[in-house]
Amino acid sequence: MMILKRIGIVIVLLAIFSGAGLFLFRGTLLRHVVKGKIETYSDRYGLRIAYASLKMPSLATVRVEGVSVVPLHRDTLLKLRSAEVELELLPLLQGNLSVKSMHTDGLTCRFVKCGGKSNYDLFFQRIPQEPRGQETEDVVPIGYARRVEQALGALFRLLPEDATLRHTTFMGERDSLQTVFMIPDLVLEDRKFVSEIAVSEEKMNGKWRVAGTLDCKTRLIEGSIASAESGKRIVVPYILPHYQTFVAFDSVAFSMKQEPFSAGNQTLTGYTEVGGLEIHHKALSPDTIGLDKGEVEYMVHVGERAFELDSATTVRFNRLSFHPFVRADKTDRWHFTASVHRPSFPAQDLFASLPSALFSHLRGLEVEGELSYDLNADVDFNCLDSLKFSSNLRGHGFRIHRMGTTDLSRMSTEFEYTAYEHDTPVRTFAIGPSNPHFRPLSCISPLLQMAVMQSEDGSFYYHDGFYPGAIQEALAYDLQKGGFARGGSSITMQLVKNVFLNRHKNIARKLEEALIVWLIESQHLTSKERMYEVYLNIIEWGPLVYGAAEASRFYFEKEPSELTVSEAIFLASIIPRPKHFRSVFNPDATLRENQLGYYRVIARRLAVKGLMTEEEAEAFVPDVQIRGEARRLVLQPDTLISPVHATAWEAE
Known part of the structure; x- marks a missing residue:
């Protein structure tokens, strides 16, 4: 018993002397540890890190005082006059860093880029991975949920709940343009923070006010930003001079809460809200895009190999609201699923919520009744051929009460159509009897009508403007190619694009196109027969060649009512690439053999429709004898078509 007592006394004395030694030599130990860290980061990132004083x-x-961080052969990245950090003692004794309070003075960060080189390249460098030993090959990688939990855990341990940041400056310099954010004082006390930020860039000056809450115990961050000057808005700096994009807003608010980690799942909840948002970029719209109010209340689940936006999430967009569901699973490649199910809501809420700059043709549209909407998408990058997509907007007692800026029924009667080349108008002509080259359906060969339809949109007379199978195939193909490679457009969609819209391929234009198609088809603003008649009279069939009459004359010197099977199929075949019609011919103006398969496919479809017998289709051999202007252009491939060629028929 006495021996145990003596051993206990020895242990206590050792602890006392160790603690005393640790306390007495804490500064030396700290500087030793910091020296090793500085050497490691200096070698890894190519930095010169120095300080004037380091004490405990x-x-x-x-x-610490007099800190500087300078990348090799670059401008100074960081300077700090002084900082004092108080750590939580118990976590520190357990080997974890947890910041209790922090006070800084004179922090300046400069991000400089000039001539393609910057002093912040180190943030984007990939650190070489050391080769793994045999003993680590079977280690199971950490899942996404655990990574998020660890990262946020470290963030909330390092963020103080009490802090004072004085004379803080963040500065960006790019090609002589300087953007400066100056924070005179930012005080975080009792988990609340508030500050003003002075922002300057060339002739632009502004003052922002930021405020919020940082509660590390409940894992909550929330904040807001707005102009500190009455009657002014926040104009986002940097992106206008460098990316020609204007962005301004009245206010932005956000929150994010980390829920307790449970059963391998990490959940994040919160909201983001923006008011009075304005965006302008010529690629989006010639006008400024406005959003009165947008808000997202979100719930995100992070699993071991998946991310999920819960359907409890609410998106509010002006007068619209809906609950999206999105899930992303990672196996070899990503697998995305998404859905939106919106039950009946006032139809006017949709059209009143659309940004007029992006949906200019629907501006001022007044409607009655209700709408409902369903979207389902399944995109597996492991097997894009399995892609599924459906989008269904339904009207309930819906009708148009008043047209907006554009008369969506204009195709029903004679109207003027303008053809564009690279956004430049090249020809304007009437689609109706006043145009001598206009041909009603009765004057266009049924062979041409059916060949074009079977080539472009075989179910045109039976669908409501959208052909889901074609859209799915086009989406899968575009994703495989990484861009807009195939459109999947129905004839109605092609008409809307050409008659009402510009040809810029972007998401906003496709959404406006889809809405106009739905309105025309669901409200029967133009009959199917008239739409097809318009289509055959405006479609481009060669360089500055528009409509069936001009095409028949240009290629065969005959009327569209006189076309043969081969001639009709030929005209259908060149619709996707009308300016490259010469590529389907040999130098002697005979048809290339690689075209034969297409002709036989369309011939079989014509037989199914009763325009040929099955025997004729099976024995069909195309005979395309182009004449006149088209033949001359094929035989003389260096010849360029001139406007005279396109307008000569009008003079006759």
Whole structure:
């Protein structure tokens, strides 16, 4: 018993002397540890890190002065006059860093880029991975949920709940343009923070006010930003001079809460809200895009190999609201699923919520009744051929009460059509009897009508403007190619694009196109027969060649009512690439053999429709004898078509 007592006394004395030694030599130990870290980061990132003074006033307090961080052969990245950080003692004794309070003075960060080189390249460098030993090959990788939990856990441990940041400056310099954010004082006290930020860039000056809450115990961050000057808005700097994009807003608010980690799942909840948002970029719209109010209340689940936006999420967009569901699973490649199910809501809420700059043709549209909407998408990048997509907007007692800026029924009667080349108008002509080259359906060969339809949109007379199978195939193909490679457009969609819209391929234009198609088809603003008649009279069939009459004359010197099977199929075949019609011919103006398969496919479809017998289709051999202007252009491939060629028929 006495021996145990003596051993206990020895252990206590050792602890006392160790603690005393640790306290007495804490500064030396700290500088030794910091020296090793500086050497590691200097070698890894190519930095010169220096400080004038480093002290530990107490076991849990670190004070540093005169800090500088300079990338090799680059401008200074960071300077710090002084900082004092108080750490939580108990976590520190357990080997974890947890910041209790922090006070800084004179922090300046400069991000400089000039001539393609910057002093912040180090943030984007990939650190070489050391080769793994045999003993680590079978280690199971950490899942996404655990990574998020660890990262946010570290963030909330390092963020203080009490802090004072004085004379803080963030500066960006790019090609002589300087953007400066100056924060005179930012005070975080009792988990609340508030500050003003002075922002300057060339002739632009502004003052922002930021405020919010940082509660590390409940894992909550929330904040807001707005102009500190009455009657002014926040204009986002940097992106206008460098990316020609204007962005301004009245206010932005956000929150994010980390829920307790449970059963391998990490859940994040919160919201983001923006008011008075304005965006302008010529690629989006010639006008400024406005959003009165947008808000997202979200719930995100992070699993071991998946991310999920819960359907409890609410998106509000002006007068619209809906609950999206999105899930992303990672196996070899990503697998995305998404859905939106919106039950009946006032139809006017949709059209009143659309940004007029993006949906200019629907501006001022007044409607009655209700709408409902369903979207389902399944995109597996492991097997894009399995892609599924459906989008269904339904009207309930819906009708148009008043047209907006554009008369969506204009195709029903004679109207003027303007053809564009690279956004430049090249020809304007009437689609109706006043145009001598206009041909009603009765004057166009049924062979041409059916060949074009079977080539472009075989179910045109039976669908409501959208052909889901074609859209799915086009989406899969575009994703495989990584761009807009195939459109999947129905004839109605092609008409809307050409008659009402510009040809810029972007998401906003496709959404406006889809809405106009739905309105025309669901409200029967133009009959199917008239739409097809318009289509055959405006479609481009060669360089500056528009409509069936001009095409028949250009290629065969005959009327569209006189076309043969071969001639009709030929005209259908060149619709996707009308300016490259010469590529389907040999130098002697005979048809290339690689075209034969297409002709036989369309011939079989004509037979199914009763325009040929099955025997004729099976024995069909195309005979395309082009004449006149088209033949001359094929035989003389260096010849360029001139406007005279396109307008000569009008003079006759």
